[in-house]
Amino acid sequence: MTKDRWMAVGFLMPSFLLIVIFVYGFIGWTGYVSVSNWNSIVQDLSFAGLKNYIYLFQDYRFQADLRNTLFFTILFIGLIIILGLTLAVLLDKQLKGESIFRNIFFFPMALSFVVTGVVWQWLLNPSTGINNFLQTFGIQPKWYTDTNILAGFQWGKIEFGVPVAIIAVVIAAVWQMTGFALAMYLAGLRGIPEEIREAARIDGASELYIYRKVVIPQLRPITVSVIIIMAHISLKIFDLIYAMTGPGANFVTDVPGVYMFETTFRGNYYANGAAIAIIMLLTVAIFIVPYLWNARRGSS
């Protein structure tokens, strides 16, 4: 018995050590770099206090990034949930051709954000793409090259509101990730016992009423999971925006992930880059830690 116990520990040990070093150790090291003076190609780990963080929060570009991330996250998650749930409800009841539709809505999940970015860059190009079609209706949006901020007002250095250009990126991201919400909701709907609906039907409830009052409330834990997973994707998003638009004019499509990459690996401002990374980690942790904590308590 004890020998088996030792074997079990031996099985876990490599992974445990790797995680300790590569996740927790490296985060610690990044945290250390973020309070250092290492803002050139030459490593300088002298202590700088919170200088880099203060710099960032006063920085026009970083303020724009936070605004963009906020509106990207809200629009992205909102649309994913609405679309995913709608599609799941439509596909729920053994519709003919269900598997064909399902495959159509799922397949973008198999693609990379880079491919999605490259393709939608072409589709939403202001002088081509979807605009050719929209022109016939007399509208021609500038998509990701638009520098307007909807409902904007000055807040600090930035104009605070929904950047029009972000909407273009949201469209691409929603196209890519709706399949995820759909899969989750479909699994959830199939997990609701038919008897519950049957009972409501016998009581004379309409189908619409059953969805509103019986089915959708039951899907709440799934909605929470979808929000958490999409939030962590959207808070750290990098490749889609990097491939599709880059920071954009006046940073209308910039996000912390892109800023971190450019400032660290193109500009050699390591301490600033580390500070951005730590802020990104903290925003994700706000969502993830309570979620993991609950999941752990629920399972044990």
Add this chain to the structure above:
Amino acid sequence: MATTFSYGRLFKYFILAILAIFFLLPIYVIIVTSLKPLDEVSLDSMWALPSSLDFSSYSLAFAKLAPNFLNSFYLAIPATLLSALLGAMNGYVLSKWKFKGSETLFTFILFGMFIPYQSILIPLIQFLRDIGLYNSIAGLILVHVVYGIPITTLMFRNFYASIPDEMIESAQIDGANFLKVFRHIMLPLSVTGFVVVAIWQFTNIWNEFLFAVTITTNNNQPVMVALQNLSGSQIVQWNVQMAGALIAALPTLIVYIILGKYFVRGLLAGSVKG
């Protein structure tokens, strides 16, 4: 009810068809554009079919992407297998050999799945430089194996939880030890688990970009970075780019088409709730 005609049903199909068209639109445009010669790829004929089939953009894109395409295979296959194996080992212990604190340890490992990789990137690159694996496929393999541990552990833990404990107990009564149970009971029952995890990891590693673009340069870059570079060049040849995008996406698309069922299962298994 299933076969009767109703306006409600018709409405459902109408909505589904519109959304399906929206979802397929990019695929149509990729294919149509990639089959056009450059002079036909103009601003106002984007939706038109090509006047004749021209595969030259494919040969151009392939010539540029082929070495990186191979890199992606050298990267994704070993990284997938190794991370699946580590995940199976961890999942076995964390589902069948639970000990005091093992749930906490699992959560401790799981957190690594959600971190933005930007938060470990600077030390990671320093570390890879120190051990001589910076700018190498081997370095990228190491990175994907390490950061794949949380998700593969989660998937195998959920998978093994569905194997009844009684099977293991009876094997133990027959004298099987920890390793024998793993080799002769768990692994043979794991085929589906390995398929699901392998598809998930292969897709993620193939599609990954941040590690690839920061850890490798030029000849050592995987295909996604090369595709991105293709669009970063001076004159954008949209037909070549679309062909490139399709070539780069093909392996994961094929996996999805053939093994879509397992792909979706992996997607659900990777969402913590399991």
